[in-house]
Each structure stands twice: as C-alpha cells, then as structure tokens.
Amino acid sequence: MTFAEQYIAFKAIVIKEVLRFLRIWVQTIVPPIITMSLYFVIFGNLIGSQIGAMDGYRYMDYIVPGLIMMSVITNSYANVVSSFYGCKFHRHIEEMLVSPLPYYLIILGFMFGGIARGMAVGLAVTLVSMFFTDLPLHNLAIIVTTVIFTSALFSLAGLINAVYAKSFDDISIVPTFILTPLTYLGGVFYSIHMLPELWQQVSRLNPILYMVNTFRYGFLGISDINVGLAYAIIFAFIAALYAYALYLLKTGYGVRK
Amino acid sequence: MTAALSIENLKKTYANGFQALKGVSLSVQKGDFYALLGPNGAGKSTTIGIISSLITKSSGRVRIFDYDIDQDFNSAKRLLGLVPQEFNFNVFEPVEEILVNQAGYFGIDRPTAFARAEQFLRQLGLWEKRRDQARELSGGMKRRLMIARALVHNPKLLILDEPTAGVDIEIRRSMWTYLRQLNAAGTTIILTTHYLEEAESLCRHIGIIDEGELIEDTGMKQLLSQLDMETFVLDLRHPLHALPDLGSGHVRLIDESTLEADICRDNSINFLFEALSRHNIEVLSMRNKTNRLEQLFVHMLENNGSGTGA
Numbered sequence: 360m361t362f363a364e365q366y367i368a369f370k371a372i373v374i375k376e377v378l379r380f381l382r383i384w385v386q387t388i389v390p391p392i393i394t395m396s397l398y399f400v401i402f403g404n405l406i407g408s409q410i411g412a413m414d415g416y417r418y419m420d421y422i423v424p425g426l427i428m429m430s431v432i433t434n435s436y437a438n439v440v441s442s443f444y445g446c447k448f449h450r451h452i453e454e455m456l457v458s459p460l461p462y463y464l465i466i467l468g469f470m471f472g473g474i475a476r477g478m479a480v481g482l483a484v485t486l487v488s489m490f491f492t493d494l495p496l497h498n499l500a501i502i503v504t505t506v507i508f509t510s511a512l513f514s515l516a517g518l519i520n521a522v523y524a525k526s527f528d529d530i531s532i533v534p535t536f537i538l539t540p541l542t543y544l545g546g547v548f549y550s551i552h553m554l555p556e557l558w559q560q561v562s563r564l565n566p567i568l569y570m571v572n573t574f575r576y577g578f579l580g581i582s583d584i585n586v587g588l589a590y591a592i593i594f595a596f597i598a599a600l601y602a603y604a605l606y607l608l609k610t611g612y613g614v615r616k
Numbered sequence: 617m618t619a620a621l622s623i624e625n626l627k628k629t630y631a632n633g634f635q636a637l638k639g640v641s642l643s644v645q646k647g648d649f650y651a652l653l654g655p656n657g658a659g660k661s662t663t664i665g666i667i668s669s670l671i672t673k674s675s676g677r678v679r680i681f682d683y684d685i686d687q688d689f690n691s692a693k694r695l696l697g698l699v700p701q702e703f704n705f706n707v708f709e710p711v712e713e714i715l716v717n718q719a720g721y722f723g724i725d726r727p728t729a730f731a732r733a734e735q736f737l738r739q740l741g742l743w744e745k746r747r748d749q750a751r752e753l754s755g756g757m758k759r760r761l762m763i764a765r766a767l768v769h770n771p772k773l774l775i776l777d778e779p780t781a782g783v784d785i786e787i788r789r790s791m792w793t794y795l796r797q798l799n800a801a802g803t804t805i806i807l808t809t810h811y812l813e814e815a816e817s818l819c820r821h822i823g824i825i826d827e828g829e830l831i832e833d834t835g836m837k838q839l840l841s842q843l844d845m846e847t848f849v850l851d852l853r854h855p856l857h858a859l860p861d862l863g864s865g866h867v868r869l870i871d872e873s874t875l876e877a878d879i880c881r882d883n884s885i886n887f888l889f890e891a892l893s894r895h896n897i898e899v900l901s902m903r904n905k906t907n908r909l910e911q912l913f914v915h916m917l918e919n920n921g922s923g924t925g926a
Contacts, residue, residue: 450702
C-alpha cells in the first residue's frame with residue numbers, strides 16, 4: 360500500500376473505533392462519569408475534609424488528577440480489549456485480515472481508538488471535577504501528553520489481552536486482578552512518602568505510579584517521582600507492548616488458524 | 617492464458633494433527649466460473665481460508681494472478697474478494713458503514729467508498745436498508761451484504777463459500793443472475809456449494825475435493841458426459857393399473873400415474889414414446905429423477921470411499 364492508502368486505511372479503523380464507542384456512549388462514557396463523581400463526593404468531600412492537606416494541597420485537589428488518570432487507564436484498556444475481542448469473537452477481524460492492511464496499521468488503528476476513548480472520558484471526568492474543585496494548571500503540555508501516552512500504553516495492553524483471550528471471561532481477568540489493584544496502589548489516593556521505605560521501593564515497581572504522578576505534576580506541580588524518568592518508563596512500555604503486539608499479529612496467534 | 621488462481625501441492629495440518637489438505641493442486645483460468653465441491657469437512661473451506669490469508673498453510677504454493685501469497689500477499693489480496701460461509705460482519709454497524717469501512721481497509725478514499733457502496737447496494741437490492749444495522753437484515757439480505765462487501769474494492773477473483781446457503785429459491789435465482797453478470801463482465805468466480813443444481817447451472821469447470829485430496833478437476837461438460845445412464849420420471853394423464861409390454865425392461869410402474877425409465881445416454885428416447893403411444897399411454901410431463909451432477913458426485917465419493925452425500 361502507498362503511504363496515502365495507508366493513511367486512508369488507518370483513518371477507516373480509527374473512525375470505526377470512535378463511532379463504536381460513541382454509538383454505545385451510555386455504556387462507555389457515562390459510567391466513568393458517575394463512578395468518579397461518587398469518588399469526588401465520598402473520598403474528596405466527605406472523607407477528604409477529615410484528612411486535611413496532602414503535600415500542601417486539599418485532599419480533594421490531590422486525588423482529582425489521580426482519579427482522572429484512573430478513568431483514562433481503565434477506559435483506554437477496556438475500549439481496545441472489548442473491541443478487538445469482539446472482532447475476534449464475531450469474526451469481523453477477518454474484514455481486516457483479507458485486506459492488504461499491514462499489521463502495524465491494525466495495531467495503530469485500535470490504539471488510536473483507545474486513545475480517543477481515554478481522552479474523551481478523561482475530558483468528561485475533568486469537566487465534572489470542576490463542580491467539586493478549582494484545579495490549578497501547572498503544565499498543560501504534560502497533562503495532555505501524559506493522557507495520550509498512558510492511554511496508548513493501556514490500549515496496547517488491552518489489545519494483547521484480547522489476542523490471548525478465548526472467552527469474555529478472559530477479558531475481565533486482567534482489569535479485575537491486575538489493573539485495578541495496581542491503580543489503587545499507584546498513588547491515586549496517597550503519596551508514597553507516607554509509606555515505610557520498603558513499601559516505597561516496592562511501589563516504584565508499579566508503572567501506574569509514574570503515570571499518576573506525572574499527570575498530577577501537570578496540575579499541581581508536585582510529584583513523588585522524577586517526571587523525566589516517568590516519561591522514559593512510559594515510552595519503554597509502549598515500545599515493548601507495541602513490538603509484542605506486532606509479533607503476535609504477524610504470527611497469527613489468536614486470529615488465524 | 618494467465619491463471620486467476622494457481623495452487624500447487626497445498627497441505628494443511630492443524631495443531632490437533634488433523635490433516636485437512638494432503639497436497640491439493642489446481643488451476644482456475646482467468647474469466648472462469650469454477651465450482652469447488654466436496655462433502656462437509658473435505659477441505660474446501662480450508663483451501664479458501666489459505667487463499668484469503670485466514671488460515672496459515674503448512675506447505676505448498678498459492679498464486680493469485682501470478683502474485684505468490686508468500687512473496688507479495690498484499691498485491692494478491694487486492695485482486696481477491698471473499699464471501700465466507702459464516703456471517704462475519706459487525707451486526708451492530710449500519711449496512712453502508714460496513715462497505716465503506718471495508719473499502720477504507722483497501723485504501724479507497726471515503727467519497728469513492730460511498731459511491732461504490734451505493735453502486736453495489738443498489739445492484740444487490742439493499743440500498744433502502746443502508747441505514748439499518750446489519751442485524752436487522754434477513755438471512756438472504758445478509759448474504760447479499762457479504763457479496764456487496766466483497767466487491768467494494770473491485771476484485772478480479774471472487775470466491776464464494778456457499779453464498780446461497782439458507783436462501784430461498786427466488787433470491788437464490790436472482791443471485792445466480794447477478795453472479796452470471798459479474799462473470800460475464802470479466803470477474804473470475806470460484807464457488808463452493810452444496811446445491812449441485814447451482815454448480816451445474818453456473819459453472820464451466822469443476823473440482824471435487826474429498827478427504828483433503830482433489831479427486832476431479834475438469835470441465836462441467838466433460839464431467840457430465842461421463843454419465844452413462846439417466847433415470848426419467850414420467851407423469852401420466854390417465855391411471856395405469858398394470859404396465860404393458862413396452863419392449864424394454866428398463867421401465868417401471870411406480871404408482872398408477874407415474875413411470876420411471878432408465879435410458880442409456882447413447883440411446884434415443886423416441887422408442888419409449890413410440891411404445892407408450894402404441895398402448896395409448898399419454899405422458900403429461902417428464903423430468904430427471906436426480907440432478908445429473910448430483911448423481912456423478914455421489915458416485916465419485918462412493919468410489920473414493922467417502923460415501924457421503926452433498
């Protein structure tokens with residue numbers, strides 16, 4: 360395919376993916392807004408008012424960036440894992456396999472679909488958070504790039520999960536048993552400096568900690584970790600997951616007999 | 617002449633050890649209408665899956681208009697349109713969107729894709745349904761949608777895997793007309809079907825696969841010429857209680873208004889009508905007892921040890 364044809368094909372996948380989650384917006388956009396509103400009310404307002412300041416900020420202000428990032432992570436992952444597995448299950452992945460689409464373009468198309476959902480949900484949750492607090496804005500570029508790269512990373516992870524999945528149960532195992540615990544332990548609700556030294560070091564093995572803190576840095580200008588290191592880790596994960604997804608599709612694992 | 621499809625010694629063994637193809641070789645000429653027949657599990661869909669990249673071959677060579685799928689699969693894919701046996705579109709997508717997306721995967725820009733979608737949806741009688749979700753279509757409409765989708769990038773080789781399964785006779789016949797027009801316009805067509813009447817009516821060449829091997833690959837006329845005996849059913853105007861001596865032992869009285877006659881292919885049928893006329897037996901209508909191709913097909917499978925019907 361020429362470059363122009365590849366661009367058209369890429370656009371076709373992204374449009375299809377965006378229309379897919381917009382068509383079912385009650386299932387894709389509304390639930391995270393409701394869930395995060397509850398977090399804002401219960402943890403931010405009710406419990407947060409008893410906790411006091413965290414790193415010099417009201418507890419509500421401290422947790423809002425983490426909660427936005429939590430919704431970005433879960434939704435970008437959920438978008439690709441459910442869409443790609445749906446394609447496999449209903450066999451319309453074959454529409455792409457019989458076409459001259461290169462595998463890398465299939466990956467990028469689904470990844471950008473996941474980024475679009477992550478950004479749409481992130482924006483919606485951010486708008487809702489404005490009813491509860493006036494978030495400061497330290498660095499817009501860091502906020503935007505962290506959302507894009509984080510949702511890219513989890514979109515790729517969702518795609519790999521979908522390639523391996525053999526039933527609908529398989530696409531909920533990773534979010535339930537891995538993603539949610541890592542997110543909760545990734546500094547959304549607390550600073551790792553509150554932990555004993557050993558658990559601080561253990562927490563540093565959690566990649567989500569770097570994304571949450573970088574995103575929080577974009578709003579508040581504070582972080583438990585080095586922001587440059589966080590970007591390096593995010594890029595390393597994206598590169599590794601992309602390479603692995605490409606390897607899986609090239610070998611036909613899970614999609615071709 | 618360039619072969620639209622050339623397969624050499626194609627083998628496929630699945631992970632569970634089942635050998636679906638044991639070295640199939642066949643060639644389909646450009647412009648041909650080719651029937652690929654065989655009983656269930658014979659290897660037809662595996663062959664089609666390998667040609668269209670949905671199944672990975674174990675060994676062998678496949679070329680589509682001289683493009684080897686191992687060396688230039690993308691060029692080969694551009695020339696190939698596939699209508700699979702199972703519905704494989706997103707049932708929640710609107711009909712038009714399915715075609716436009718498919719065109720997009722082939723690098724066709726959206727304005728052209730919309731124009732082509734309209735062209736094929738109109739030709740296949742689905743234009744009024746373009747905004748409906750695919751799940752709302754009837755079975756026959758879904759089959760036609762898959763044909764429209766396979767044509768949206770203007771392939772030169774169209775492979776249809778049981779395209780008329782579960783479709784009523786009226787729609788089936790309209791699909792036959794459409795496929796004949798496509799073939800006449802230059803599209804090479806490969807068809808698998810369990811309706812042997814369909815294959816006999818549409819196709820000029822035929823390949824029969826059984827147990828992973830190609831047991832026949834010939835012209836339809838040549839194949840039918842192998843049939844040495846045909847059985848005809850004759851409906852009588854007046855009841856006949858006993859069969860008079862017609863001078864032939866190959867006529868049977870089935871019931872008081874039906875006769876069956878076995879006629880050798882090289883013999884004239886006139887002698888039978890002369891004998892019936894002598895006894896004032898009036899024939900209202902006459903038909904073949906079984907489809908000629910079906911008769912041969914069953915015979916070949918029996919000889920190959922399968923013994924299964926279509």
